[in-house]
Amino acid sequence: MAQGKTIAALSAQERLNFLLTNRIPRRWLTLFMGWYSQIQSPLLTKISIKIWSLFAEDLRLEDAKKQHFISLQDCFTRQLKEGLRPINPHVDIITSPCDAIIGECGSVAAGNVFQAKGFPYDISDLIPNFHISHQYRDGIFVTLRLKSSMYHRFHAPVACRVNKLSYISGDTWNVNPVALKKIEKLFCKNERAVIELQMEKSCGSITLVPVAAILVASMKFNFLPHTFDLKYKGPNQVNCDASFSKGDEMGYFQHGSTIILFATSNHTLCDGIQSGAPIQMGQALLTRKPLVNGPFKP
Incomplete structure (x- = not known):
């Protein structure tokens, strides 16, 4: 009986969470939060953090x-x-780019990726660029959810170069587990960026897709002057020339959100990488073996 009540209570809590975070004017609330979070007042900030900590018991500001x-x-x-x-120093280990809770992960089967059990999407809907998305149609993926209380900066999971970034405008749905079970192709609807990491041909290929969400919709990359948010009106394809060692900081979210990492089929998940498990930036995420002919390049 007690277990039944607990399950019912959790179900009610999930429904309330979904209604409060996804049945409201998401754009205006996100713009308001963006304005509010930039107010420079130590007293107001202290009060805001105190209120925030009531809802985020794992907040570790120490x-x-x-x-x-x-x-x-x-x-x-x-x-x-x-x-x-x-940072795990092994050359064949791809490290987590951020602190996160691991969401869905595993194989990309003929282009299908899962945001939650029973909720697939095609990788081309998330990454419209065929030259990038096709490399991973039989690769693997890991969804990394950054809770609002977590460290919000993300780092290079391998030594690499970045020569362009694609920014895709979209909605600001909440990306918590409740919404992922209810909104089809949610990641494909939200604001996001696509960052292909350039490595040696024999290493295969890795692409990061940071996805924005309600109260966030703001991403800053250290190698670009722009802040990508709901007010951004610049080009969707931005060229750059940035070089990173493994573990170098690449940018940050201004709240918390999700990074989806895609890798070619010469990569496998490290031991312990499974849905629901916590991971910290720099810990082992994937391991790889060299490709004889390199990844697909149309």
Whole structure:
């Protein structure tokens, strides 16, 4: 009986969560939160963080490089103390680009990716560029969900170069597990970026897809001058020339959201990588073996 009540309570909580976060004016709430989070007032920030901590019991600000914040955004985008995220140095290990809870992960079967059990989407809907998406139609993927309380910066999972970024405008649905079970092709609807990591041909290929969400819809990349958000009116294809060692910071979300990592079929999931498991930036995510002919390049 008690177990039945617990399940019913959790179900009711999930329905309430979904209604509160997805049946409201998402764009206006996101724009408001963007404005509010930039207000520079130590007192208002302290009060806001106190309220936030009531809903995020795992918020760990003692890990932050600094303990006093001038705005809520300053807290969201906080840096960590040195040495808290050691990077796995093995050359054939691809590390997690961020702190996260692992969502769906596994094989991309003929282009099908799962956002939740029973909710597939085609990789080409998420990554419209055929020259990029086709490489992963029989590869693997890992969905990394950054909770609002987590460290929001993301880092290079391998040594690589980036010569362009694709920005895709969209909605700001909440990307929590409740919404992923109810909204088909949710990741394909939201604001997102596509970043192909350039590596040696024998290493295969890896692409990161940071996905924005309600209260966020704002991504900043260290190698570009723009902030990509609901107000961005610039080009969708942005050329650049950036070089990263494994673990170098690439950018950050201004709240919390999701990164979907795709890799070619010469990669496999490391032990312990499964849905629901926590992972920290720098920990082993994938392992790879060299490709004889390199990835598909049309």
